[in-house]
Amino acid sequence: MDPHRYCQDKAAASGSSFYYAFRFLPPEKRRAITAFYAFCREVDDIADECHEPALAQAKLGWWREELDRLYAGQPQHPVTRALREAVAAYDLPREQFEEILDGMAMDFAQTRYPDFKALRLYCHRVAGVVGEVSAQIFGYSDRATLKYAATLGLAFQLTNIIRDVGEDARRGRIYLPQDELARFGVAEADILQARETEAFRQLMEFQYRRAEELYRQALALLPRADRRAQRPGLVMAAVYRTLLDEIRRAGFPVLRCRVSLTPLRKLWIAWRTWVAG
Numbered sequence: 001m002d003p004h005r006y007c008q009d010k011a012a013a014s015g016s017s018f019y020y021a022f023r024f025l026p027p028e029k030r031r032a033i034t035a036f037y038a039f040c041r042e043v044d045d046i047a048d049e050c051h052e053p054a055l056a057q058a059k060l061g062w063w064r065e066e067l068d069r070l071y072a073g074q075p076q077h078p079v080t081r082a083l084r085e086a087v088a089a090y091d092l093p094r095e096q097f098e099e100i101l102d103g104m105a106m107d108f109a110q111t112r113y114p115d116f117k118a119l120r121l122y123c124h125r126v127a128g129v130v131g132e133v134s135a136q137i138f139g140y141s142d143r144a145t146l147k148y149a150a151t152l153g154l155a156f157q158l159t160n161i162i163r164d165v166g167e168d169a170r171r172g173r174i175y176l177p178q179d180e181l182a183r184f185g186v187a188e189a190d191i192l193q194a195r196e197t198e199a200f201r202q203l204m205e206f207q208y209r210r211a212e213e214l215y216r217q218a219l220a221l222l223p224r225a226d227r228r229a230q231r232p233g234l235v236m237a238a239v240y241r242t243l244l245d246e247i248r249r250a251g252f253p254v255l256r257c258r259v260s261l262t263p264l265r266k267l268w269i270a271w272r273t274w275v276a277g
Contacts, residue, residue, distance in 0.1 A: 032086035127157035
């Protein structure tokens, strides 16, 4: 199979909002970011689909070896074959790919986070670094743009955590910091057994406000000179903030269902944000 077609199919099948952010890019950047996104999907699927830690670690080990092959110019997987062009064209450091794999490995080493400092490290690895790599592909002239991208990635990941509380709990994982559960009087059993208490809603309101503040901080960090180049990230921010507001408006029903936006609504938000520049 053509490597770029494989990556395109992987991105489209995920149904992710990222797919809508890429649609308006010129072909060469669209191919690069789609290949990178497909890499992220491949390794993220390991955490979601592998229930045996030893097997998951073996698969992550294979991807580390595949990075060796990629940077030696001999990749085997369709995703890394497609990525080879992007690595050369945008000078993407191997260390960033390694850090993403380190973040995925954390999912098998721990299913709880004692405080936000610990959670933030995880979020940086699985999302902040993704933001930085994406910003490099989109293009920037001011290094402050990388700080914007990392902060925006953190906001995206916190939005994912809020959206997926129930889904993660059914996999035995709780990403909400343990000290914050205690502060709001929410027991682990409330989350694992999907009990929607008033204390839980207050906890989620606190999570919402932190995520929203990170969106505000990220957008304030983006230099005006790089705003046009970074429009895909701005599209994502518009889609994710809309989703975050929908979850809050619905009363945080995240223990029993997954709140989402329709594809048509995502496309409308993407087009509107892109045109606004």
